[in-house]
Amino acid sequence: MMTAPPLEKLVPDYIKGFQAYIPSKPDDVLKKIYGCSKLYRLSNNENPVGPPEKARRAIEAFPAVQASIYPSGDAYHLRCKLADIFGLHPDQFLVGNGANEVIAFVIKAFCEQGDNIITADKTFAVYEWVAEFSGFEARLVPLVDYGFDAAGMIEKIDERTKVLFVCNPNNPTGSWWNERTLRYFLDRIDGERIVVVDEAYREFVRNADFPDSMALIGNYPNLVVFRTFSKMYGLAGLRIGYLAGSREVVDIIRRTCIVYSVNALAQVGAFSALDDKEHIPLTREIVRAGKRFLLKELDLMGLTVVHGEGNFVMVRLPMSDSLAYRKMMTQGVMVRAMTGFRFPNWIRITVSHQEALEAFAEAMHRILRERGEF
Amino acid sequence: MKRSTRDVMLSVDADESFLPLVTAFVEKAANCFGLGMDESLRLTLASEEVFMHLCRVVMPSGGPVEIVCSNGGYYAQAVFSLPTDAFDMRAFNLTVTISMEDDADLDAMGLVIASRSVDRFSLHREEGRDLRLTLVKEKTYPMPVDVPPASVGPLAKTSLRPPRSEEVKFLSQLAASYYDTRVLSDILLYPGKLVDMIRAGEYHSLVAAGNAGEIGGAIFWRRVGANTVECFGPYVFNQDPGSNIAEELIEACIGAVAKTQAVGIINTRPTPEFSRRHFELLGTLDDYAPDGSCARVEAWFRLLREDTGSTVWVHPGLDAFVRREYARLVLPRDIRIDQPSGETLPRHSVLSAEFDRLQGRVTLRPMWPGVDAEENIQRHVRLVAGEKILNIHFAVDLGQAWQTVFIPGLLARGFEPRFVLPYAGKADLVVFQLRGKH
Numbered sequence: 155m156m157t158a159p160p161l162e163k164l165v166p167d168y169i170k171g172f173q174a175y176i177p178s179k180p181d182d183v184l185k186k187i188y189g190c191s192k193l194y195r196l197s198n199n200e201n202p203v204g205p206p207e208k209a210r211r212a213i214e215a216f217p218a219v220q221a222s223i224y225p226s227g228d229a230y231h232l233r234c235k236l237a238d239i240f241g242l243h244p245d246q247f248l249v250g251n252g253a254n255e256v257i258a259f260v261i262k263a264f265c266e267q268g269d270n271i272i273t274a275d276k277t278f279a280v281y282e283w284v285a286e287f288s289g290f291e292a293r294l295v296p297l298v299d300y301g302f303d304a305a306g307m308i309e310k311i312d313e314r315t316k317v318l319f320v321c322n323p324n325n326p327t328g329s330w331w332n333e334r335t336l337r338y339f340l341d342r343i344d345g346e347r348i349v350v351v352d353e354a355y356r357e358f359v360r361n362a363d364f365p366d367s368m369a370l371i372g373n374y375p376n377l378v379v380f381r382t383f384s385k386m387y388g389l390a391g392l393r394i395g396y397l398a399g400s401r402e403v404v405d406i407i408r409r410t411c412i413v414y415s416v417n418a419l420a421q422v423g424a425f426s427a428l429d430d431k432e433h434i435p436l437t438r439e440i441v442r443a444g445k446r447f448l449l450k451e452l453d454l455m456g457l458t459v460v461h462g463e464g465n466f467v468m469v470r471l472p473m474s475d476s477l478a479y480r481k482m483m484t485q486g487v488m489v490r491a492m493t494g495f496r497f498p499n500w501i502r503i504t505v506s507h508q509e510a511l512e513a514f515a516e517a518m519h520r521i522l523r524e525r526g527e528f
Numbered sequence: 529m530k531r532s533t534r535d536v537m538l539s540v541d542a543d544e545s546f547l548p549l550v551t552a553f554v555e556k557a558a559n560c561f562g563l564g565m566d567e568s569l570r571l572t573l574a575s576e577e578v579f580m581h582l583c584r585v586v587m588p589s590g591g592p593v594e595i596v597c598s599n600g601g602y603y604a605q606a607v608f609s610l611p612t613d614a615f616d617m618r619a620f621n622l623t624v625t626i627s628m629e630d631d632a633d634l635d636a637m638g639l640v641i642a643s644r645s646v647d648r649f650s651l652h653r654e655e656g657r658d659l660r661l662t663l664v665k666e667k668t669y670p671m672p673v674d675v676p677p678a679s680v681g682p683l684a685k686t687s688l689r690p691p692r693s694e695e696v697k698f699l700s701q702l703a704a705s706y707y708d709t710r711v712l713s714d715i716l717l718y719p720g721k722l723v724d725m726i727r728a729g730e731y732h733s734l735v736a737a738g739n740a741g742e743i744g745g746a747i748f749w750r751r752v753g754a755n756t757v758e759c760f761g762p763y764v765f766n767q768d769p770g771s772n773i774a775e776e777l778i779e780a781c782i783g784a785v786a787k788t789q790a791v792g793i794i795n796t797r798p799t800p801e802f803s804r805r806h807f808e809l810l811g812t813l814d815d816y817a818p819d820g821s822c823a824r825v826e827a828w829f830r831l832l833r834e835d836t837g838s839t840v841w842v843h844p845g846l847d848a849f850v851r852r853e854y855a856r857l858v859l860p861r862d863i864r865i866d867q868p869s870g871e872t873l874p875r876h877s878v879l880s881a882e883f884d885r886l887q888g889r890v891t892l893r894p895m896w897p898g899v900d901a902e903e904n905i906q907r908h909v910r911l912v913a914g915e916k917i918l919n920i921h922f923a924v925d926l927g928q929a930w931q932t933v934f935i936p937g938l939l940a941r942g943f944e945p946r947f948v949l950p951y952a953g954k955a956d957l958v959v960f961q962l963r964g965k966h
Contacts, residue, residue: 171788171789173787173788173789176833176836178834178836179836179837183836184836187836187837187860188860275783279787282787472805473805474805474806474807474808474830474831476830476831476832476833476834476835477808477830477831477858479834479835480834480835480858480859480860481858483860484858491833491834493782493786493830493831493832493833494786494787494832494833495786496782496783496786496787498778498779498782498783498786498806498830499779499805499806
């Protein structure tokens with residue numbers, strides 16, 4: 155047998171120190187490990203409604219024989235449809251295998267050795283991860299009152315800053331910038347750097363003061379907007395998301411884009427999802443009712459809650475979140491332990507359908523009772 | 529790909545003619561890395577003995593040996609890598625004695641000298657990889673004498689940041705002024721070493737500082753093994769009872785390691801300000817002081833990730849204990865029962881011994897299995913007890929099935945399993961303590 159490769163010599167230092175993201179095991183495995191017969195997933199902010207009806211029908215009608223044909227390499231029809239909806243040109247869109255992939259496209263397109271990106275310390279982790287495993291510095295700015303700190307981010311900029319990532323609304327706190335704040339930020343950046351506004355949860359927002367970022371692209375050619383079909387559109391299992399920006403900027407990003415990375419079924423599902431006019435109001439109503447129930451229950455338990463826009467709520471526990479996760483799992487409820495988001499002792503709960511939220515509330519009650527906290 | 533600039537490497541054949549080159553290489557490297565004359569010579573002597581042993585006993589027909597010397601800031605190390613496992617490691621037991629009448633013993637004499645010349649050694653081999661023998665020699669640091677106690681007043685507002693290098697020594701002064709040695713990291717008693725270890729990235733610290741640079745509190749942490757972070761503190765210096773400094777320090781420490789390779793954090797010397805709600809109680813150890821008094825010390829832990837289970841290898845004698853602990857801690861584990869079943873074992877087992885003389889404690893760990901496992905444990909207990917060390921611990925890695933060979937001996941010789949330390953080894957560690965004073 156040959157000896158193992160000399161990894162010490164082969165692996166770059168920034169990879170050696172990097173911690174791989176370890177996703178949850180599949181549900182059947184987790185149920186076996188934790189000895190539960192049913193598992194409510196309240197950990198990934200998935201839509202409890204599932205995909206829109208029109209997307210379901212399109213997916214069901216997808217001819218199996220088409221699986222042997224390469225998909226459109228750049229999601230042509232979907233880009234045309236997005237262009238119609240947002241009043242932009244199809245070449246202003248790039249579609250990726252989930253929003254995670256388009257994050258990598260942007261960082262690869264603009265950063266070279268010695269460059270840095272700026273984002274918040276307690277936000278969606280993938281901006282920081284992609285930068286670091288690509289060998290670039292991620293400068294992290296502490297949240298202020300659970301929200302992105304525009305002035306703090308601007309202060310961190312130096313001549314090697316290429317991209318600033320703003321998660322709006324922020325996962326996991328739900329805080330968000332209104333149009334005034336976003337414009338202030340973009341004006342201060344003055345077109346000198348790329349500003350990414352990740353709007354993964356945009357479709358859940360009901361507040362009229364939320365910025366229309368797609369419309370701002372015309373005024374700010376350095377603005378790049380991310381959206382996903384994984385959350386509101388319930389297509390997380392198909393992995394599809396997109397970015398929009400000015401033609402000049404998107405043309406640069408396209409050079410790092412992996413063509414054919416978005417499968418045909420995902421393209422068909424996303425295309426049809428955009429046609430469904432009933433899905434968003436229905437989901438918003440379920441989230442509104444679920445959030446009201448959840449907040450009331452958590453208030454009765456005396457727990458501190460942070461929430462805003464989006465289909466999730468963050469809760470501070472009087473115990474380790476990783477212990478709460480394990481205890482919840484034995485009762486068939488999966489929440490997100492937040493230590494990995496740098497929020498130790500917090501958990502994030504997806505606002506789901508009533509049965510799942512009741513299971514969560516019952517499990518949480520039991521755990522607190524066992525500890526004599528409730 | 530470039531190797532770290534803290535490393536220098538020499539590749540030679542296992543041939544005695546290279547001995548002057550090997551010794552010169554190690555000595556010069558140790559000098560360059562800042563070891564004193566005495567320490568450099570000790571590391572050189574150990575390396576000389578190891579290399580001679582390889583040439584004469586392990587690889588008499590020659591073969592490639594790679595030696596990497598590394599600068600650890602507060603220590604220098606020499607790592608020997610060789611493509612063989614035909615290495616009787618008995619001589620690396622602290623307890624070994626040499627008979628001048630026995631040829632095999634004489635062959636091992638060099639290794640005995642090597643093991644006594646360095647502060648730490650370890651032996652590592654994974655399937656399909658070279659055998660790696662690591663020799664570590666630390667710099668010598670003085671313990672400060674006649675240092676006046678330091679003090680600080682209550683602070684209205686603080687923010688967290690890493691200490692500046694000039695503040696590090698003052699921190700150790702503050703900690704020693706306000707806290708009993710039982711809750712201090714040993715390193716705080718050697719400020720020079722603390723400075724070097726922080727510089728080397730082996731220790732990390734955050735302080736809660738006032739606007740004028742006053743220090744109201746601090747926390748320290750370090751990696752122990754691949755998966756665990758050990759934290760010390762939080763130390764809070766003369767702040768108001770309502771101060772939130774302790775919790776802020778704990779949360780910042782957890783946040784700082786949350787996205788690293790560490791899987792869990794342990795604290796075995798919690799201060800009164802330690803935030804128990806951020807941790808889980810693993811168990812306790814009896815801490816015997818030289819005056820014979822005994823205090824119960826709590827071991828606290830928290831996972832940094834969602835636990836998706838793992839497999840552990842457990843001797844039947846330990847089965848009931850680990851099942852009870854896994855149920856209490858709600859840790860999902862696939863428990864596989866394993867015990868020696870007549871398979872051929874090496875003649876001599878090897879244990880490493882990590883001394884903490886300040887705390888009067890030694891921790892023994894299996895390095896190599898052998899048919900003499902129980903006797904070897906007993907020899908180590910006798911030797912350690914003879915050195916007036918009152919607290920004798922033994923750590924068994926449940927991820928290494930071969931370590932089950934030590935369990936019958938441990939239980940027979942009066943060791944008691946005290947707690948499970950999740951993911952602290954290849955899988956979880958079980959920490960044993962020898963019952964009573966010794």
